[in-house]
Amino acid sequence: MDSFQLPLLAAAVTNLLRLLALAGALASAGVTAAEPDDRQHGDHEHGVGAHGGLIVPLGRDSYHVEPVFESGGILRLYLLGSDETRIQETQRQTLTAYVKPAGGSETVALQFESDPQEGDADDKTSRFKGVIPESLRGKAVDITIPNLRIEKERFRVGFTSAPPPDHAAAMPAALADNESTTLFLTPGGTYTEADIAANGRLTAQQKFKGFQAKHDVNPKPGDRLCPISETKANPLCAWVIGGKTYEFCCPPCVEEFVRTAKEKPDEIKDPEAYVKR
Incomplete structure (x- = not known):
């Protein structure tokens, strides 16, 4: 090593020692190197949407989809923007999906058709509707949609979900006439003689003869709930109990x-306890 290189080497060593000293001081003060935050890439948890479905991100959270299972095997897909509270419209289209039992291998093709919501533009839709095959209803399923077009972009949608059991299958069986008469026209517990009079001294079958039930499994906040099924209650199907x-x-x-x-x-709880929060 010649005399010309010695000053350069000495300067380099001096700078290195200064850096080591600075690092030691920072460590003593509790300062460490920052770790990258994965959340900056859009990898964060998604909660339940306004319709009760689990939010599914699309393309690093560019958009979102909220799948909502309904009775009768109906599955609706609600499109949302990067802000999950905003409705996202796209061009009307037919989506081909593939559904299989969760963890299974045999798939069945499923078509989703445009199902525009009120307020969507004439040639746009923010919702799609499909029907789960009867053999897979009430089961956890894997669903894949290979091609969903939003504006000029194409996305692959995939999610696993366990839909609620078919409501009709979960309904209590109707009573025979004599059992029904005994149940409704004799007091007991919190069900009083005054309640029987308030209900017209009728059974439910008599009072609601011809009643067409609509089981809405996606009540909105503030909606009254049926105390038994926890679906949206119908004010036309009301009964007095305990006054x-x-x-x-x-x-x-x-x-x-x-x-x-x-x-x-x-x-038995107060009626106000049976309200969607």
């Missing part, structure tokens, strides 16, 4: 609730 008016989705649920009021009165 208070309760709303139900169908007559068989009225029967089940009256039975509970008579046999397990401590389980």
Whole structure:
């Protein structure tokens, strides 16, 4: 090493020692190198959407989809913007999806058709509708949509979900006439003689003869809930119990609730407890 290189080497060593000293001081003060934050890439948790479905991100959170399972095997897809509270419209199109039991291998093709919401432009849609094959209803399923077009972009959508059981299958069976008469026209528990009079001294089958139940499994906040099915209640299917008016989705649920009021009165809550929060 010649005399010309010695000053350069000495300067380099001096700078290195200064850097080491600075690093030691920072470590003593509790300062460490910053780790990259994965959330800056859009990798964050997504909650439940306005319709009760789990939010699914598209393309680093450029957009979102909210799949919502309904009774009868209906599956609706709601398109949302990068802000999950904003509705996202796209061109109307037919989507081909593939559905299989969760963890399974055999897939079945499923078509989603445009199902525009009120307020969508004439040639746009913010919602799609498909029907799950009957053999897969009520089961956890894997669903893949290879090609969803939003504006000029194309996205692959995939999610696994366990839809709620078909509501009709979960309904309590209707009582025979004599059982129904005994249930509704004799007091017991919190179900009183005054309640019987307030309900017209009728059974639920008599009072709601011809009633067409609509089981809305996606009630909105503030909607009254059927105490039995927890679907949206119908104000036309109301019954007085304990001097208070309760709303139900169908007559068989009225029967089940009256039975509970008579046999397990401590389980009965005030009507305001049966409201979607």
